[in-house]
Amino acid sequence: MNYYLNKLMTYHEVHKMYREGNSIRKISEHLGLNWRTVKKLLSKDDRSYQKELEQPISKKKLLDPFRDFVREKLELYHDTSAAQMFDWLKEQHPDFPSVSAKAVFNFVQGIRAEFNIPKVSSARDFQMVEELPYGSQAQVDFGFYNMTTTTNKQKRVQFFTFILSRSRYKFILFSDIPFTTAMVIDAHEQAFQFIAGLPEEIVYDQDRLFIVSENLGDIVLTSEFSNYVRERGIKLHFCRKSDPQSKGKVENVVKYVKQNFLYNRPYRDLETLNNECIAWLHRTANNLPHGTTKLIPLEELAKEQMFLEQYHRVLPKPPQKQIYAVHKDNKVSYKGNFYSVPISTYNAGIY
Template identity: 40%
Template sequence: MEKWMVYYEIHRLRSEGFKNSSIAKKLKISRNRVIEYGRMSPDEFQKFILSLQQRGKKLDPYKDQILEWLKEHPDLSGAQVLDWLQEKLDVDSVSEGTVRNFVNGLRERHCIPKMSTERNYAVVPELPMGKQIQVDFGETRQLTTEGQYKRLYFIAFVLARSRYKYVEWLDRPFRTSDLIRMHENAFNYYGGITDEIAYDQDRLLAVSENAGDLILTADFTNYYQKRKFKIYLCRKADPESKGKIEQVVKYVKYNFAKNRTFDNLLDWQESSMKWLKRTGNYKVHHNTKKRPTEVYTLEKEHLRQVSGTYIFEDIYVSSITRQIHKDNVIRFEGNRYSVPVGTYRKDAPNIAYVEKNHEYICIRLQQNGHVLAKHQIANGKGNIISDPSHRKRNQTKRDKLIQQVEDLLQDPHAAKWLVEQLAVRYPRHLIDQLKIVQLVGQQYPEFLDIAVQELKRLKLTSANDLRDIAFSLALHSKKNNSKATSIVNEKYKNLIAPERKEDIYLQVLRGGDSK
């Protein structure tokens, strides 16, 4: 009966225009099951149900044992049951999915719900007034007035005691400079600063928590030292330490931003501030049972005044930031644009600034820095726009090899011709070809120039051919030398040198005539 209900729900939702993924989410079943049931007519589904009832299951012989395990340990998972079957009963011919489905069927027929261990939460005592601000980030995907979707980013602040909130938005990812600027705006909004500020672990603020010893980014370190507030970094998976701000982030997403249409950042921020005044800070808080704006009037007196002002550039700049990916591209409006190889660096922010006009985009590493890459804007989506110069590798090494090869040859024109020919025919393997030429010059230095001339005469363009020619020349030369030596030996083999008496040598030494 349950399967028939699922079958009818799938076909009903399909007739109303729902997609397979949406149906799967609504019915809490797999997408493959939606597709399988959706293809069947009622008669075919009836046959399918009968086949399920008639056919046996692989695990039927172990049913009693598995049922006993489940009754004794209701929190057993399918993966654990499979492990026990393998360990205790030597069952290794079934998959984890088969075991999981069999276990779920047993739970359903014998009313053995799976016991889940839940985390115990404790009420966190209220902090003193003026003690702490909690900060966190969020993002939403909004429909624009142009009918497209745009991702927006926001930072939320909340006074821990009064729950008084402040929110600021951007239409690009945050940088540390944005974080500092928005802190100043929040302090101005609150009329002061708390003793402590709590943050989630985030790369904009801390490089790592380092077991409690904070390693802050350089920009935030300067700001932190100037404002002299205590920093509290929340641990991972610890909602009790930052639960207030997490609720604020959800509140902003689902009460303010949900189903709202985005036109421009200025109007969006203005609407957000009005929402804070009208709802976010005025509505009675479900825990404190008080309006945040009323409690804030009391907490404001406990805030420490900030001295001095920071001067920042306008946050609503036209430049856009994008992440540099490890394959040295940035993604922009559905396409990928190249930057020079080596731009991406591991453990670095890898943020690029993109400026767009009607025809081109310019990519920089600094907002006002030199242009790293310039591309013509591509039409459509899913394209890769690559500058060939960005893909050149080991340029310095290649130039060095070319110079070394040219130094090996006595004829500069022949050297230039050889390098040009190898570069044209082997653009991707030029370095390998040059290394072979270099090796030929080391092994057969006296034949290298002649080998290049022969290579040119034979209209060949490979370093391997050059090596073979040089080898042949050396071999031929060796044979000729060996033959010449053999002829000389044959001609003079019977020749006997004349002998002289000792007194002749004495006369020569004394300067006398030896004749």
């Protein structure tokens, strides 16, 4: 009965808003319905729709066992997207059947309509970017997010984001402390290992971890990152500030991580978060068709790897030993301070 009443109320609300002069798109956004559903409801009169509702449902839906889970999530988080719900279902239910994203979308929309749970939508701007050849470019950016811990405290995390521009294959690495240049270098190495290769060029923002200053248009790199780039032979491209057109792909990934992976995910510890993210990359981010290319990044990576430079991990060079003179009174001067050494050291000549 509750199902019948909610369907009937939605039907009458759609017709009421339409009579008031609202467009199909406006009704769709306000009620959290697909525009096709709104159009279909508007095409029916009261009598035929009531007759349709009164007909018994003869076939049990494949996704019915997950109704309570979806309803609970939607009631807690009204703005949950169908894409994120799809990922949650696969993550939380190993027995979740193999269905299309469209089937899950319709299932979620049906529950929204049945229990009157509208979605709070926000406008998003997209811009077409010309596709590049395989292996030619990757993009790197950073994201920040405030998570709620399992003890109901706030935890700010930062994440390194890497994407191959053509295949859209992604790598993410989280940190619970601010990234240093050394940590960023290690993140690059993990990304290259994850994709099993190196692209020709990497696009960056003008981040303090990479750049000391910009002198008359010339980028001055930090010494540590400059040494790494020279050893790796990476070609770099730095975007100017407020220039999202040059690195729109990776900026979209930052949003995707926040909205699909991090949204309403509790923080336990850093290792767990990174393990969960790798599982998400394999399960969802790199294994579902990309919204723009309509291709699966994992399958596209197999093509792109043929154009990537072969990966060999760069090991950090061991620190060079410093030699200090020992004074007659068995002391060594180090950075303006004197330190005592064993009495027999002076006889050895060098400490």
